[in-house]
Amino acid sequence: MSRYKLQTYQFGIVNGLRQDVSDRINSAMPNNLFAPEARKGHLFVLTDAVNEGARGKEACDLVTQTIIKAFYADTSFSITSGLRNALKTANTALYEFNFKAAHHQKTAVGCTCAVLRNNDLYIAQVQPTQAYIAHRGQLRALPTNPSWQGNVSSSTIMPPNALGTSLFSEPEMFRNVVEAGDMLVLCSSRLARVLGRADAERMFCLSEAAASLEELYAITRRNNLNEAHVALIDMLPFVDPNSELLSAEGLAERGKAAASVVGEWISDVTANAALMVRRDKDDENGEPSSAIDELPPMPAELEEVDPRDMGWLNERPRYRPRSLRDAEQWLPSSYLGETSMVAAIQAASSAPSIDLTDMEPLPIDFAAVPVPQRDPVVPLTGWQKFTAPFRYLLAAIVTFIANFGRSSRPIAPPLPRFAQARGGDLSYRRSRRRNIPWTLIALLIVLVGGGWFYVQDRRLQNTEAAYQDSLNVANAKFDAAVRATDDRAALEELGELDTHLETLGSDQGYMSNPTRKADYLALRKKSDNLRASIDRTSFLTDLKLVTTMPTSDTIGKLIVTPNTGKNDLYFIGTENGTLYSYSEGSSSPPISLLKDGDEIAGLPAAPIRSVMLREGELAAIDAPPNLNAQSNIYFYLSDTKTWVSRTIQGSELWTRQPFPDIETYGGGLYVYDLGRTDSATAGEILRYRSGEFANLPENWITTSTGDFNTKSVVDVAIDGRIYMLQPDGTVGIFEGGALIDTVTVPALDPPLRARRLFVEQEVSAETFRDNQGNFFIVDAVNQRIVEVNRQGEIVQQLKMPSTSTIKLELLNDVAVIGSGSSKMLYLANSNRIYSMVLPSPPPPRESLGGTTTTPTVQITPTP
Numbered sequence: 001m002s003r004y005k006l007q008t009y010q011f012g013i014v015n016g017l018r019q020d021v022s023d024r025i026n027s028a029m030p031n032n033l034f035a036p037e038a039r040k041g042h043l044f045v046l047t048d049a050v051n052e053g054a055r056g057k058e059a060c061d062l063v064t065q066t067i068i069k070a071f072y073a074d075t076s077f078s079i080t081s082g083l084r085n086a087l088k089t090a091n092t093a094l095y096e097f098n099f100k101a102a103h104h105q106k107t108a109v110g111c112t113c114a115v116l117r118n119n120d121l122y123i124a125q126v127q128p129t130q131a132y133i134a135h136r137g138q139l140r141a142l143p144t145n146p147s148w149q150g151n152v153s154s155s156t157i158m159p160p161n162a163l164g165t166s167l168f169s170e171p172e173m174f175r176n177v178v179e180a181g182d183m184l185v186l187c188s189s190r191l192a193r194v195l196g197r198a199d200a201e202r203m204f205c206l207s208e209a210a211a212s213l214e215e216l217y218a219i220t221r222r223n224n225l226n227e228a229h230v231a232l233i234d235m236l237p238f239v240d241p242n243s244e245l246l247s248a249e250g251l252a253e254r255g256k257a258a259a260s261v262v263g264e265w266i267s268d269v270t271a272n273a274a275l276m277v278r279r280d281k282d283d284e285n286g287e288p289s290s291a292i293d294e295l296p297p298m299p300a301e302l303e304e305v306d307p308r309d310m311g312w313l314n315e316r317p318r319y320r321p322r323s324l325r326d327a328e329q330w331l332p333s334s335y336l337g338e339t340s341m342v343a344a345i346q347a348a349s350s351a352p353s354i355d356l357t358d359m360e361p362l363p364i365d366f367a368a369v370p371v372p373q374r375d376p377v378v379p380l381t382g383w384q385k386f387t388a389p390f391r392y393l394l395a396a397i398v399t400f401i402a403n404f405g406r407s408s409r410p411i412a413p414p415l416p417r418f419a420q421a422r423g424g425d426l427s428y429r430r431s432r433r434r435n436i437p438w439t440l441i442a443l444l445i446v447l448v449g450g451g452w453f454y455v456q457d458r459r460l461q462n463t464e465a466a467y468q469d470s471l472n473v474a475n476a477k478f479d480a481a482v483r484a485t486d487d488r489a490a491l492e493e494l495g496e497l498d499t500h501l502e503t504l505g506s507d508q509g510y511m512s513n514p515t516r517k518a519d520y521l522a523l524r525k526k527s528d529n530l531r532a533s534i535d536r537t538s539f540l541t542d543l544k545l546v547t548t549m550p551t552s553d554t555i556g557k558l559i560v561t562p563n564t565g566k567n568d569l570y571f572i573g574t575e576n577g578t579l580y581s582y583s584e585g586s587s588s589p590p591i592s593l594l595k596d597g598d599e600i601a602g603l604p605a606a607p608i609r610s611v612m613l614r615e616g617e618l619a620a621i622d623a624p625p626n627l628n629a630q631s632n633i634y635f636y637l638s639d640t641k642t643w644v645s646r647t648i649q650g651s652e653l654w655t656r657q658p659f660p661d662i663e664t665y666g667g668g669l670y671v672y673d674l675g676r677t678d679s680a681t682a683g684e685i686l687r688y689r690s691g692e693f694a695n696l697p698e699n700w701i702t703t704s705t706g707d708f709n710t711k712s713v714v715d716v717a718i719d720g721r722i723y724m725l726q727p728d729g730t731v732g733i734f735e736g737g738a739l740i741d742t743v744t745v746p747a748l749d750p751p752l753r754a755r756r757l758f759v760e761q762e763v764s765a766e767t768f769r770d771n772q773g774n775f776f777i778v779d780a781v782n783q784r785i786v787e788v789n790r791q792g793e794i795v796q797q798l799k800m801p802s803t804s805t806i807k808l809e810l811l812n813d814v815a816v817i818g819s820g821s822s823k824m825l826y827l828a829n830s831n832r833i834y835s836m837v838l839p840s841p842p843p844p845r846e847s848l849g850g851t852t853t854t855p856t857v858q859i860t861p862t863p
Helices: 036-040 056-073 079-099 189-194 197-206 209-222 248-285 311-315 341-350 381-403 438-482 487-507 514-535
Strands: 004-014 017-021 026-028 042-051 107-117 120-126 128-136 139-141 173-178 183-188 227-237 537-539 546-549 554-560 570-575 579-583 591-594 610-615 617-622 632-637 642-647 661-667 669-671 685-686 715-718 722-725 731-735 737-743 756-759 775-779 786-790 794-799 811-817 822-831 832-837
Touching: 004 026, 004 209, 017 570, 026 056, 026 617, 042 128, 042 731, 042 794, 079 107, 079 120, 079 173, 079 786, 107 183, 107 248, 107 610, 120 128, 120 248, 120 822, 128 173, 128 189, 139 197, 183 197, 189 209, 197 209, 209 227, 227 591, 248 669, 311 438, 381 438, 381 487, 381 811, 438 487, 487 514, 514 537, 554 610, 554 822, 554 832, 570 610, 591 617, 610 661, 715 756, 722 756, 756 811, 775 794
Parallel strands: 537 794
Antiparallel strands: 004 017, 004 227, 026 042, 042 107, 107 120, 120 173, 128 139, 128 183, 183 227, 546 832, 554 570, 570 579, 579 591, 610 617, 617 632, 632 642, 661 669, 669 685, 715 722, 722 731, 731 737, 756 775, 775 786, 786 794, 811 822, 822 832
16 A cells, blocks of 8 residues: 655646646546546656647647556556557557658657556656656656766657557556655656756755746746646655644544555455456456366277277278189180280179180070160350360360479389280270360460450540540639639639649549640649639749758748848757858858857857847847846957857846847847736837947837737837737838838738738838838748738738648748849748749739639638
8 A cells, every 4th residue: 555645746838838737748546446547556648749740739639548548448457568558559549640641740759657556656658758756865767868878968860669650669668666755757858858967866856846846947948948748746645754643633644544545445455346347247248268167078988909809800891802713814815905904804803704715606686785875965055165265275274283293293113014915907006195276275365365455455545535534624624714704703613623633633543644744734833823813822933942951940030131142141040049151052051150158258158049130230139048147139240250249238027938029220129028918018119229238228119009909919020110010910010109000911811820020121212211112921820921012902922832842831931132023032941941033923814814803802722
């Protein structure tokens, strides 16, 4: 029986936000004495998805539910066997879940299952997950962190044994004895990689559980972890050692401890009894049992037989002994003919011999001689005559197969035969060669071959006709969409056309022909162009890869500056906080300009979270892990290629996740704190004047914004005016601290989910008030970029073609530079940067042969 009580502490971080109850940590507690949990103990399950973006939550929920259900449904008394079977069932379910999903949506799951029963702890683990056991002041890590053994960092490659990678996934099993005062810690792999050995021993072996939980949360904040989950299971003694024995508190605690011990004993007895009843019911329902109820009957005793008594052989059949007649002298007539004497001897031994020597002649009655009657020959039917060659050929094939290989077997020597006596007039030889119908066989081969070629030719003609009919139907649907009276009817026809083309494109036989494939692609392109003319969509068909970040980190901020024909690119990694520089067209990879730990003026820099161009020079701002520390702004001196730093007063109040959106104009800084929504400065823009970063900022917005809610802004841009972007795409234009205009984007289908704003800078504009550049709104959820003019009209939607392998699921930033027809568009997608010439807006539908009567733009998604 256990001598402790459990106290659980946990939290989860999802998308940088803390949750007091993590959805990746689940436990099963007994709710009555007959519950299976009472017999098998308390089960705790922690899941960790390898790829959080590809349906990670659904995969973790499926694994957790399957493990809990399979573990307690198992009728085995062994906890280890139950855990192994539960993980095997969960792996099968997740493998089927991934098998039905697209390639980019597949994910693997790591899992740690811990079962506490009495004083025993059972752990079944499939990496990547981490568990710690603090027992009697010593810490044990499961598995051992590679960084604790002197390695630099643990591997981030997907473990080959993770659930969902294959149908064969074997967990690692551990067992440990626990007692009051011990602690069990379950955490995700991302948190385990940043947790040092000294910190873990101090928190889990020497600190209270509640304090350790808060310190773990501080570690996640310092390392900017967007996803982390941890559970601390503290085993507290039932009785407080400081309470007096005869005091009311001491008696109450000891009474509860005694009741708990009795309850656990009763739970074990009732649960085991329920399991036995359940097993008996399974046996009654036809479950096989290895037990033998009765032994088979033994045979009766054998009768003793005297070997000298051979009377029992009389009942056995015996061959007739050779008679003396077989050895008598044969008559001369017995030697007539050319057959072997063996047949003659056998015939003579079974019938009386006939003497053909001179005897008295007997009268012959020819009428009494039986005349043999031959069976009438039934003529063959037409079907039998037609199938005769096939039957002969089949019989020959079967005979050949039956006799194949027999010639290689050893053949016994032939028996000695009597010399054959042949007379001069009776000497002839019979032919043993079979008459094979070669003509019929050749005719059969010709008929079968000709029939096969005819069937294949007809099949090919039917297939070609079906493919041509399908293509004609698709062309008819396209013509109907072109001739539609309005855009709504045209979109309906295009929807049917897209469904038909998807079915046609998935047919491998159709796409294997180059001509048919070219026709399909041409019709697909015309369909895309027609849809683009309706919903104002331009496809990024000429997108080229500019560079790739050295790590798998995603790009958070992108700045492009022209430099004598070759543009310079500056971008930041969202997790490692490193500022990179790359010259377009260079063969070398991006170089690191400033990263975490670089010494600037004798002080180490923190991870870089913002980059901008201040008065034509590069500037970067870091975010110290310490929440009370102030951020620094670093200025890059291009002539000396060195950095200088200044401390920003009041930056210790900024939120770290998400980091504020910081823009610059005229040497000053404009800070919008995205994560501060519940304070007096929520929705406010803080301004630092040029050269006054050591002073506290001032509020820039001085007047009421009316219906425009500044607290829900997702991004800010500046060009002399300040532009604030709402999630629905609405852009508020501010000048001099006041709202002067609002640009509303028309309703789109699917609805616009804005994330980032880029304001185009017109080269011909003399002042910022003359700038009429368009807005480029990033919608990564729907994988598109919406270009809107200052009047709120949709200029075009920029998307990838449906046949492209590039997906804009992690599109974080865009940039547009240049003027006229030479404008260049840059995309920061995942850890790659792409570029191409900005496409011209698509022509109206009437230019393609159709008519339009609806001026309102109706947008539909492109498959």
